[in-house]
Amino acid sequence: MPYICEIRKKLNEIKEKDEVIILAIETSCDETSAAVVKNGRAVLSNIIASQIELHRHYGGVVPEIASRKHVEAVNPVIDEAMREAGIGFDRLDGIGVTYGPGLVGALLVGLSTAKALAYALSLPLVGVDHIEGHISANYISHPNLEPPFLCLVVSGGHTHLVWVKDYGDYEVVGMTRDDAAGEAFDKVARVLGLAYPGGPSIDLISKKGNAQAIQFPRAYIDEDHFDFSFSGLKTAVINYLHNLKQRNETYKIEDVAASFQQAVVDVLVDKTIKAAEKTGLSRIAVAGGVAANSALRQCMTIRTREHGFELFYPQLVYCTDNAAMIGCAAYYKLIHGKIDDLFLNVEPSFSKIVADRRQY
Amino acid sequence: MKVLAVDTSSLVISVAIVEPKILIAEYVLNQEKNHSMKTVPAIEMVVDDCGENIKNMDVFAVAHGPGSFTGLRIGVATIKALAQALDRPVVGVSTLDGLAFNLAYAEGLICPIMDARRQQVYTSVYKFCDGRLTRLEEYMAAPLKELIGLLSKWDEPVNFCGDGILAYRQLIEQEMGSRARFAPPVHALQRASSIAWLALERALEGQIQRYWELKPFYLRKSQAEQKFGSFDGSKEVSS
Numbered sequence: 001m002p003y004i005c006e007i008r009k010k011l012n013e014i015k016e017k018d019e020v021i022i023l024a025i026e027t028s029c030d031e032t033s034a035a036v037v038k039n040g041r042a043v044l045s046n047i048i049a050s051q052i053e054l055h056r057h058y059g060g061v062v063p064e065i066a067s068r069k070h071v072e073a074v075n076p077v078i079d080e081a082m083r084e085a086g087i088g089f090d091r092l093d094g095i096g097v098t099y100g101p102g103l104v105g106a107l108l109v110g111l112s113t114a115k116a117l118a119y120a121l122s123l124p125l126v127g128v129d130h131i132e133g134h135i136s137a138n139y140i141s142h143p144n145l146e147p148p149f150l151c152l153v154v155s156g157g158h159t160h161l162v163w164v165k166d167y168g169d170y171e172v173v174g175m176t177r178d179d180a181a182g183e184a185f186d187k188v189a190r191v192l193g194l195a196y197p198g199g200p201s202i203d204l205i206s207k208k209g210n211a212q213a214i215q216f217p218r219a220y221i222d223e224d225h226f227d228f229s230f231s232g233l234k235t236a237v238i239n240y241l242h243n244l245k246q247r248n249e250t251y252k253i254e255d256v257a258a259s260f261q262q263a264v265v266d267v268l269v270d271k272t273i274k275a276a277e278k279t280g281l282s283r284i285a286v287a288g289g290v291a292a293n294s295a296l297r298q299c300m301t302i303r304t305r306e307h308g309f310e311l312f313y314p315q316l317v318y319c320t321d322n323a324a325m326i327g328c329a330a331y332y333k334l335i336h337g338k339i340d341d342l343f344l345n346v347e348p349s350f351s352k353i354v355a356d357r358r359q360y
Numbered sequence: 361m362k363v364l365a366v367d368t369s370s371l372v373i374s375v376a377i378v379e380p381k382i383l384i385a386e387y388v389l390n391q392e393k394n395h396s397m398k399t400v401p402a403i404e405m406v407v408d409d410c411g412e413n414i415k416n417m418d419v420f421a422v423a424h425g426p427g428s429f430t431g432l433r434i435g436v437a438t439i440k441a442l443a444q445a446l447d448r449p450v451v452g453v454s455t456l457d458g459l460a461f462n463l464a465y466a467e468g469l470i471c472p473i474m475d476a477r478r479q480q481v482y483t484s485v486y487k488f489c490d491g492r493l494t495r496l497e498e499y500m501a502a503p504l505k506e507l508i509g510l511l512s513k514w515d516e517p518v519n520f521c522g523d524g525i526l527a528y529r530q531l532i533e534q535e536m537g538s539r540a541r542f543a544p545p546v547h548a549l550q551r552a553s554s555i556a557w558l559a560l561e562r563a564l565e566g567q568i569q570r571y572w573e574l575k576p577f578y579l580r581k582s583q584a585e586q587k588f589g590s591f592d593g594s595k596e597v598s599s
Contacts (some may be wrong), residue, residue: 002408057591064429064582069592071433075444075572089445105430108396112434115400116441120414342404345397 003342006122011337014093014124020335022094023081023117024327025074027110028102028130029157030061031320032073036085036092037327040335041143045084046317046324049073056196060186067105074113081323089121094339096323096330099127100347101157107346115342124339126330130321131158131351132170134287136332137314137325145312150281152272154296155288155320156182156197159228159268161275162353164285167332172357173275174226181264182290184230188237188260192253202257203293209254211262211295214240218267226275233263261295269299276309285312291319363563364417364442365556366403368395368435369427369455370474370523374552375399375406377417378560385410386553395434403438415446419568421559423550424452425577426482426499427474432576440571449568451559454499454577459522460486461493461554462547468517469496473524476501481524482579483507493558501579504528508535517541521548 001009014020019038026033035046051069055061082088097114100107111127118125135151147167153160159181161174179187182199189198194205216236219229237260244251268290276284284304290296291313304311318325333339362384367374373395376386385406389398407414422439425432436452443450459472465488474482481504485497497510504524511518520532521543532540542548562568581590 003404054592058584058588062582062584065584067429067433068576068578068582071437071440072575074437075440078444079572105433108430109433109437111396112399112437113441116438117445119400119404120442120445342400343397345394 003119003122007124007339010093010122010124011339014335017093020093020331021087021091022096022327022330022334023078023092024096024323024330025078025110025114026098026133026321026323026326027070027074027106028098028100029106029321030055030066031322032070032077033321033323034074034078034081035323035327036081036087037324037331040328040331041139043140043324044087045081046322047077047080047084048322049077052197059190059196061103063103063105066103067109070106070109074109092121092123094124094126094330094334096126096128096326098130098133098326099344101130101349101351104346104348107348111344111346115344119342124334125342125344126333126338127340127344128326128329128333129351129353131160131162131353132329133325134158135162135164135285136329137287137318138285138312139328140318140324141314142312145285148281149283149285149312150272150276150279151285151287152268153288154181154268154286154290156180156186158288159230160354161226161272163279163281168336168338170353170356172354173279174228174271175354176228176230178229178231179234181228181230181268182288184234184264185290187234191238191241192257194257199290199293202261203295205254206258206261206295209252209258211258213255214259216259216263218263221267221270226271228267228271230264233260261293265293265296265299268296269303272300273303273307276307282308283310283312287314287319289320292316361418361560361563362416363419363421363556363560364403365421365552365559366399366435366439367423367455367458367550367552367555368399368431369423369425370431370550372550373398373402374550375402376552376556377406377410377412378553378556380560383553386551388551390549395431399434399438414442417446417448419449419451419559419563421451421453421555422574423455423458423555424574425455426476426501426579427455429576429578432578436574436576440574443571449563450571450574451562451568452574452577453555453558453562455550456482456484456499457493457495457558458550458554461558462551463519463521463543464488464493466519468519469511469514470519470521471511472522473507473520473528474522475524475527479503481507481528485511499579504531508532511536519543523549
């Protein structure tokens with residue numbers, strides 16, 4: 001029977017099933033990950049092979065090296081995910097995979113692998129938007145969380161405020177106009193001579209610094225929209241250090257890091273609170289690698305409590321890139337019949353969620 | 361024994377199925393580059409058109425390099441995942457071996473040249489003796505001049521194939537005159553049938569791998585590694 005006929009039959013069977021199990025693959029940046037997820041929220045395994053140590057030598061992710069490592073790691077990582085879940089391929093109901101946005105060469109490895117698995121195992125293929133994956137991480141950590149809610153997605157590649165109206169129904173209410181928040185952390189960390197990745201390094205050293213020592217700019221904070229800009233802040237930090245060096249003055253790295261971090265956090269929290277008020281949403285979720293930042297967590301906790309909003313965070317392991325969140329997002333697409341054919345291509349710089357954006 | 365092979369190392373997408381004594385099907389697309397979209401559908405089409413099922417394939421083979429880094433990864437990742445899903449062995453065949461095999465029974469030497477950019481070609485030198493392809497040189501990424509110098513140690517005619525002849529034919533003719541011969545377009549480019557046939561020969565001799573052992577054979581380090589060095593302790597070895 002041709003692939004597409006088998007898939008139609010499978011989709012009908014899935015409607016009757018109590019247990020729907022998905023193998024998900026994520027290779028959009030420098031983490032090779034595979035996960036087995038049951039009914040969208042029960043993570044049976046979530047294996048992550050990180051390349052961070054390798055890329056640290058180059059001060060950032062080198063796309064060609066990342067792609068080379070993915071193609072070596074992806075199959076053993078899948079085997080490990082299946083072994084840990086304790087099931088064989090015959091128990092799967094679908095293959096989920098990140099198809100973008102991300103590094104093109106890195107995405108291609110995961111997508112080619114997923115397409116071949118889906119075809120050979122006669123399973124539905126579900127392409128997942130990486131941003132949708134991050135949002136879905138909250139469903140794993142909070143089994144009772146249901147749409148609608150407002151989600152701040154902050155990572156090395158993204159800074160988006162997303163109104164989650166329903167499963168698969170999103171509206172971006174704000175996003176960065178230049179650098180992602182995590183990108184600003186990486187760049188400022190490099191200037192300060194701190195280790196890559198910059199987020200955890202700055203978070204750690206900031207604990208010993210004074211966050212009010214230097215008043216760095218808070219872009220758009222008084223403006224009546226929910227977009228972000230972090231490139232000016234990065235430049236302000238660089239100029240500040242440059243001026244001090246020219247005058248041969250010393251500075252405390254801890255204070256610079258803490259003040260920079262506070263400027264990022266203030267804007268993120270402020271815009272999120274205002275967006276929640278405007279959309280009338282009382283539940284706020286945070287997702288993405290920067291969601292692990294302790295200052296953001298602390299500040300967001302205080303401000304949401306002041307406003308009586310409910311706050312949700314994924315567990316740390318689901319903040320950074322992982323396949324479990326992709327499996328969760330893929331589940332909701334699959335049960336709604338939103339699947340892809342074998343022609344699915346990568347979308348390195350396109351997100352459907354973002355493309356559907358209306359001006360807020 | 362049925363062998364399914366793909367070659368996505370260049371502009372061409374090619375898929376073939378062979379079994380001993382017979383080429384069952386072959387697909388060659390030499391058009392715009394869209395390997396990521398079309399490779400798995402091409403496999404599906406070839407398998408369906410011969411009334412076969414992917415689950416009936418015994419060995420999965422791939423042109424694992426050299427070639428376009430991205431193209432190689434699409435082919436290798438696809439083949440590895442097919443083998444993983446169905447628990448079958450894999451065979452990685454050098455793209456250059458495959459190109460040379462396009463000119464099986466040619467008189468003299470066979471020299472595939474693939475445009476490797478940066479004024480270089482991926483190449484090696486072969487001869488067809490006693491019904492078998494024999495490689496006489498290492499796989500290399502070298503400037504064309506260097507290759508022509510190397511070829512001067514033989515006096516036999518040299519049969520060139522590969523997409524490098526599009527860029528370098530004139531230069532080769534200038535340097536080598538009538539000693540150089542050029543494959544017609546239908547034999548000049550990557551054919552999965554050649555990869556499949558060489559893989560079949562190797563599989564029958566027991567030269568198979570498990571999917572986790574197969575890697576692209578890039579022949580070149582990434583630019584970052586060339587500039588700053590490698591830090592993962594792995595070495596590129598020819599295979």
